Amino acid sequence: MTKSNNVAAFGKRALMAAALRLAMLRRSLSLLGIRELAREAGLNPNTFYRHFKGMDDLGLAIIRDVVEPLRNSLREMRIAAAIAGDNTPALESLDAYGVELARALPVTRQTVRLFFDFVAEHPQAFIVGMRELNGPSEVLRAALQQVMEDFAADMAEDIVRLNLLPTLDRAVVLKLSRMIIRQMFQASLEFLEHGCDRAACCSQAEAHIIMLFVGAASLKKKGVGMETFGG
Amino acid sequence: MTKSNNVAAFGKRALMAAALRLAMLRRSLSLLGIRELAREAGLNPNTFYRHFKGMDDLGLAIIRDVVEPLRNSLREMRIAAAIAGDNTPALESLDAYGVELARALPVTRQTVRLFFDFVAEHPQAFIVGMRELNGPSEVLRAALQQVMEDFAADMAEDIVRLNLLPTLDRAVVLKLSRMIIRQMFQASLEFLEHGCDRAACCSQAEAHIIMLFVGAASLKKKGVGMETFGG
DNA sequence: TGTACATCAGTGAACGCGCGTTCACTGATGTAC
DNA sequence: TGTACATCAGTGAACGCGCGTTCACTGATGTAC
Secondary structure (H helix, E strand, C coil): CCCCCCCCCHHHHHHHHHHHHHHHHHCCHHHCCHHHHHHHHCCCCCHHHHHCCCHHHHHHHHHHHHHHHHHHHHHHHHHHHHHHHHCCCCCCCCCCCCCCHHHHHHHHHHHHHHHHHHHHHCHHHHHHHHHHCCCCCHHHHHHHHHHHHHHHHHHHHHHHHCCCCCCCCHHHHHHHHHHHHHHHHHHHHHHHHHCCCHHHHHHHHHHHHHHHHHHHHHHHHCCCCCCCCCC | CCCCCCCCCHHHHHHHHHHHHHHHHHCCHHHCCHHHHHHHHCCCCCHHHHHCCCHHHHHHHHHHHHHHHHHHHHHHHHHHHHHHHHCCCCCCCCCCCCCCHHHHHHHHHHHHHHHHHHHHHCHHHHHHHHHHCCCCCHHHHHHHHHHHHHHHHHHHHHHHHCCCCCCCCHHHHHHHHHHHHHHHHHHHHHHHHHCCCHHHHHHHHHHHHHHHHHHHHHHHHCCCCCCCCCC
């Protein structure tokens, strides 16, 4: 940062973009060669080392690049939803199963749509990230799992704050959130890879989430909570 | 098969075993070299070509090797469950949500336990297979997806035959089964990789399944079936 | 404003290495007659 | 029961190639004084 701060390093950007492009074709960052990458970026192989310590370093740079704006978008949306939520009468719409369905439905829908919007805007980063989740680099796996854990924590906080599942305690909500986040990421991947219908994918994801909400609340009401199942 | 049929090809076995061993460490079949593989198996690099056309071929051989006995085990268990099921009074235990909980619970539990048993017996094949699900080989991806689809179809058939979700039609049950199968595979992977508590993993998987059952049935009863959500 | 120096992003040549694959060969086992 | 032949699983040497990485260098930009 000794140079001017607002001029992005050209070569670095070029390498990251080339990595995404190639990883789409070769299906993994770890399958890329440094020479191959430089070739794609139109640079000398050696230039890679000017910007990155190695492939993991490049992967982390890409993750940082994509995750930050997504998390911010979701956070803004959540704040907006919270404000809107404050105007609806609390607990009045609590249904027979212990779910605030009247509020859970639109919030779920909105979250899923926003998520799919974002995914559709960054298809390459998303696909590559999902593949790297089980990839060979321990560093990238850890980083990506942390990303998912962060999203799950955000979601759990929202559910509690908006009081969507008033009968379930925080720990159970967190577990549910993890399941849901994983499912949303997986659904997004399928949406992008199979190029299937956007609306259908969203709807199925929403259905999945609502089923988990209702199922968890129902079981709780019957006294068959998640504690019974251990974990 | 011109030679004796009961003497398994020694080198072929050795290469498949070596591939599993190495893929555990390197995290992907596709990251293995042929020379590396032969070295691990104590064979000449060239011998690989006596048995396999390429890496995909070897991968398919491993998949065939593992999937067949698992599917047979599950089929046997399902038959046993069906016979046992015939002795329980049909529809008598249908609960308020439209789930035959009294039968769905034990069947779910048994299925999950059996699955985890099998997974624990073939940890390497399982882990490698899950990783290859998003791997670079189109051939292996297709094969593994077909495996999961087969399992889902089996499960859907069982649910219908045992009449566990009497209010849901076949198409919805199939979708549910796909979600559940994916979730069981994912849970198995986490169980194996993180070496976390067996009983806790099983219980969480069971809870997940039951929640989806109850959630789907409840929504159906309220007239908010999956059709409403599209897909 | 000039000047000297440091840093930074980039180049190009060179290294040694392990790789996939091929070729020609071997010995053991199975098959036909 | 022999004998001739085919097949099969394995060996070992050799090929050419692309790879990761290092070294020494360049020119542009920023910084200190």
